[in-house]
Amino acid sequence: xxxxxxxxxxxxxxxxxxxxxxxxxxxxxxxxxxxxxxxxxxxxxxxxxxxxxxxxxxxxxxxxxxxxxxxxxxxxxxxxxxxxxxxxxxxxxxxxxxxxxxxxxxxxxxxxxxxxxxxxxxxxxxxxxxxxxxxxxxxxxxxxxxxxxxxxxxxxxxxxxxxxxxxxxxxxxxxxxxxxxxxxxxxxxxxxxxxxxxxxxxxxxxxxxxxxxxxxxxxxxxxxxxxxxxxxxxxxxxxxxxxxxxxxxxxxxxxxxxxxxxxxxxxxxxxxxxxxxxxxxxxxxxx
Numbered sequence: 001x002x003x004x005x006x007x008x009x010x011x012x013x014x015x016x017x018x019x020x021x022x023x024x025x026x027x028x029x030x031x032x033x034x035x036x037x038x039x040x041x042x043x044x045x046x047x048x049x050x051x052x053x054x055x056x057x058x059x060x061x062x063x064x065x066x067x068x069x070x071x072x073x074x075x076x077x078x079x080x081x082x083x084x085x086x087x088x089x090x091x092x093x094x095x096x097x098x099x100x101x102x103x104x105x106x107x108x109x110x111x112x113x114x115x116x117x118x119x120x121x122x123x124x125x126x127x128x129x130x131x132x133x134x135x136x137x138x139x140x141x142x143x144x145x146x147x148x149x150x151x152x153x154x155x156x157x158x159x160x161x162x163x164x165x166x167x168x169x170x171x172x173x174x175x176x177x178x179x180x181x182x183x184x185x186x187x188x189x190x191x192x193x194x195x196x197x198x199x200x201x202x203x204x205x206x207x208x209x210x211x212x213x214x215x216x217x218x219x220x221x222x223x224x225x226x227x228x229x230x231x232x233x234x235x236x237x238x239x240x241x242x243x244x245x246x247x248x249x250x251x252x253x254x255x256x257x258x259x260x261x262x263x264x265x266x267x268x269x270x271x272x273x274x275x276x277x278x279x280x281x282x283x284x285x286x287x
Contacts, residue, residue, distance in 0.1 A: 001026075001031045001032070001064055001277065001280060002031070002032040002033075002062065002063040002064045003026060003031060003032070003033050003034075003063060003064065003065060003066075003067055003280065004034050004036065004059065004060055004062075004063040004065075004066045004067070004083075005019055005022070005023055005033065005034065005035040005036065005066075005067045005068075005069060006036050006051065006066060006067070006068045006069060006073035006076060006077055007019045007035065007036070007037050007038075007041075007043055007048070007068075007069040007070055007073055008037070008038050008041075008051065008070055008072040008073045008076070009037075009038070009041060009043070009069075009070055010038060010040065010041050011041075011042065012042035012043070012046075014090070014137070014203075014204035014205065015069055015070055015088070015090050016037075016041075016042065016043055016069075017204065018069070018088075018090075018137055018138070018204065018272070019035060019043070019069040019088075020035065020043060020046055020047075020048075021138060021139075021140075021269050021272070021273075022272065022273060022276055023035040023048075025138075025269055025270070025272070025273035026273060026276075026277070028273075029273060029277070031277075032063075034049060034063075035047075035048040035049065036048060036049050036050065036051040036056075037049070037050070037051055038050075038051055039051075051076075053076065053080065056076070056080045056081070057080050057081075057082055058082075060080065060081045060082045060083055061082040061083065063083055064083060064084075064280075064284060065083050065084045065085070065086055065109075065280060065283060065284060065287075066081040066083055066084070066085050066086070067085075067086045067087075067088070067280075068085060068086070068087045068088070068108075069088045070088075070090075071091075074087045074104060074108070075104060077107075077108075078103075078104050078107040078108070084109045084110075084283055084284065084287035085107055085108045085109060086108060086109065086110045086111075086112060086279070086280065086283050087108040087110075087111050087112070088111075088112045088114070088135075089111050089112065089113050089114065089118050089121075089122060089201075090114045090118065090201045090202070091118070091199075091201050092117060092118060092121065092199045092200055092201045092221075092222040092223070093121075093199060094121055094124070094125065095121065095122065095124075095125035095127075097125075105125065105127065108131070109131065109283045109286055109287045110131055110132070110133060110279060110282060110283035110286070111127060111131060111132050111133070112133055112134075112135045112276065112279055113132055113133070113134050113135070114134075114135065114136065114137060114201045114202040114223065115134065115136065115201055115202045115222070115223030115226050116134060116223065116226055117201070117202075117222050117223040117226065118201045118202070118222075118223060119132050119134050130286065131286075133275075133278075133279040133282060135272065135275045135276050135279055136202065136226075136266070136267055136271070136272065136275070137202055137204045137207055137267065137272060138207075138267055138268050138269035138270065138271050138272025138273065139204065139207045139208050139211050139263065139267060139268070139269065140211065140268075140269055141211045141260070141263055141264055141268060142188070142211065142212060145212060145213025145256065145257070145260055146187050146188050146189070146190050146191065146212040146213055146214055146256075147188070147189075147191075148188065148189030148190050148191060149189070149190075149191060150178045150186065150189050150190040150191065150192075151170070151175060151176075151177050151178065151190065151191065151192045151193075151194060151248070151251070152177070152178050152179075152180045152183065152186055152187065152190045152192070152193045152194070152209075152214075153166045153167070153177045153178070153179055153180065153193070153194045153195070153196075154179075154180060154183060154195065154205055155179035155180055155181040160197060160198050160199050161196065161197050161198075162196025162197060162198065162219065162239055163179075163196070165196055165239060165241060165244060166194045166196050166244065168241055169241045169242075169244035169245040169248065170194070170244075170245075170248060172241065172242075172245045173245045173248040173249065175248055177194060178190075183205050183208055183209070184208055187208065187209060187212040187214060188212065190209075190212070190214055191214060191215065191251060191253070191256070192214050192215040192216070192217065192248075192251045192256075193205070193206070193209035193214045193215075193216045193217070194217045194244070194248075195209070195216060195217065195218045195219070195224075196217075196218070196219045196237075196239060196244065197218075197219050197221060197222070197224075198219070198221065198239065199221060199222055200219065200221055200222035200223060200224050201222055201223050202222070202223040202224070202226070202227070203218065203222075203223065203224050203227065206218050206224060206227055206228070206234075207227060207263060207267050209259070210227065210228075210233065210234065210256075210259035210260060210262060210263045210267075211259075211260060211263040211267075212256075212260070213253070213256040213257055213259065213260040214256050214259070215234065215235065215250075215251045215252055215253070215255045215256045215259075216228060216234040216235070216255075216256075216259060217234070217235045217237060217244065217247045217248065217251075218234060218235070218236055218237070219236070219237060219238070219239050220236040220237060220238055221239075224236065227262070227267075228259075231250075231255075232255075232258060233255060233258035233259040233261075233262045234255055234258075234259050235247045235250055235255065
């Protein structure tokens, strides 16, 4: 299979890591895969090729399909692709109802929803079941679980994340959270991850924490309950200070061990690549 990927992100966030892991996984499986990214983006430093819009129509014609990994790439692909378009949908907010948005969402032959929750949001916007496939994120699993004292939280200024709530709850519990701008690098020295959010399609950072065997404390929103069963492989909380404070007293390596087993069973990179290839076959069959 020949797949051309588009990603316009200027940061290396969850969607960009998934695009890169999918691209690399497809190549390992013997497929032809090319990843295009914007000038100045971290993806270019990871081996992607520059995204030149004027060359895209002719280039796309050499592939079986184009896979857009973010909203801007969705628009670019809808306008310029000469082959069937597949779009990853990772965000939890509702689809806009403007005329431009309605046109844009009619073009893809298939949407890859990152969770059941996101799939339902697409259905509520009028996208039929046959144009939606659920493909969960996949993350690498380290050879050994983490072993350290830190309690991590993502270092982000995103107002949709609960950074202030996490820190105020930790103060009440007499604990200090370590802000991390590189979770994967900091996780080997951690024992827990606090991941609070007001809106979440799935949470690839949560999956990374689970893969490292951390106790993950996450908000009960969006697709996060599809990853974590409270008290079994992590802790789910409402976005409430007392609830988060109480959860910090429940950090337990047994939850982290169960979380790691969950990732090994369902959320590896190999599982993600395999599910995506099956979705591609569905898209081409209905193109």
